[in-house]
Amino acid sequence: MSVAYTVSGLFVGVLVGLTGVGGGSLMTPLLTLLFGFSPATAVGTDLAFAAITKGFGTIAHRAHGHVQWQVVRRLCIGSLPAAVAAILVLKSAGELNAQWLHAIRLTIGVSVLLTVLSLLFRKQLLAWLARNPRFQLEGRSQAVATVAVGVVLGVLVTVSSIGAGAVGATLILLLYPHMKPAEVAGTDIAYAVPLTAIAGLGHVWLGTVDWNLLLALLVGSIPGIWLGAQLSRALPERLVRAALATTLTLVAIKLVS
Template identity: 60%
Template sequence: MTLTYIFSGFAVGTLVGLTGVGGGSLMTPLLTLLFGVSPSVAVGTDLAFASITKATGTFTHRLRGTVEWRVVRLLCYGALPAALVATLGLKYIGSLNREIGQIIRYSIAISVMLTVIALLFKSKMLDWLNRHPEKQLHGHKLDIATIAAGLLLGTLVTISSIGAGAIGATLLVMLYPRMSAAHIAGTDIAYAVPLTAIAAFGHWWLGSIDWALLGALLLGSMPGITLGSMAARAVPEKFLRGILATTLTLVATKLIL
């Protein structure tokens, strides 16, 4: 079983390094559905896994110059306070009931599929934006929208461990359509490091992290995300968008099912 955990960590880490997506969206369903880990422990362990794995990926993307640090800061302005508030809510209110949790999963799945559409039709979106520049957010309005996106992400990630990559990629594509796929991946990974670290600390406080499981996952994910991050800039843009679209489609299907 340990080897299976290590291999799973490697596979998810490679996908995260290449696309910025796949951490919580793939790992949490994998732990609960395939390995039978309880949902609360799966969420807590996955958040700790994501914070360490994405820190490694951020270092590699930084070396390769594929992180937009200003966008990272704006996302964190919204995401980090939201993660703290959501953690306190889980502590004093308790876990969300099944019905609300299902609504959140379906909402995430819909958002992920919107990302797929945006990626597949990115060139047409750019052509349309070039013809209608007044439709795209700029300056102060874009900054406010980015901070608001961070608020949403911080809440979703703390509650479900899902959204840091998938929804983050969605919002980056929509808000910054001219950003390259490699920069989307690097920026998406970088802002998620402090967010998942705070959320993971909250779940450690709640007692929902399996440290042995975490260690096995990290043994595979560390080389996986390094490899994926190094390859992200070398992989052709069109092919990388295809990988990202395929990954997100699988994520949405898993969330719905």
């Protein structure tokens, strides 16, 4: 079975390399729907997986100066305490019963749908914001909104392991529309590292990380990300994103039904 996990890691890694998104939004549903892992184990293992892979991504982006550290700091002020609070709530629940597992599964489904919306309508949202500059936040209001976004993402990522990628990048871009695409990507990855690390450590504390599964996923995903990055030069991004959005929509429907 570990071969199947490695192949799944390879598949998800290729998609991440192609599009920059799809890690948590595909990995967690894949583990629950295809392999039958409990939602809690899928989330915990995927968070540990994300913390490792995003750590390498941050090193690369930092070397190129693509990280806006002020934005990272604001997001972390909101997301890190929110992640700790979410872990404590899960811990206080004790043994996760059927209702809790159903709630986590539902949260995963909603998070996947948010990822789809961010993939499909990001350009339209930015175009609307450009036509209506009065809605663009600045100064203190922008800082407060960034911290608030961090709180939402902290809870979402800790409970579902989804949201730090496409959803986070879209919200950053809406709050800071003048940032370059590479800066958005670098900033999104940089704030996600401490968030997924804390959330992942929390899930280690909860006992919801499957270490053998994590190793098998990493073995497949690391070369998969490299392969996807090479393929991205040949395949149209619009086509790949459309295919990813369609896949995620079907996954979300299955999760919430």
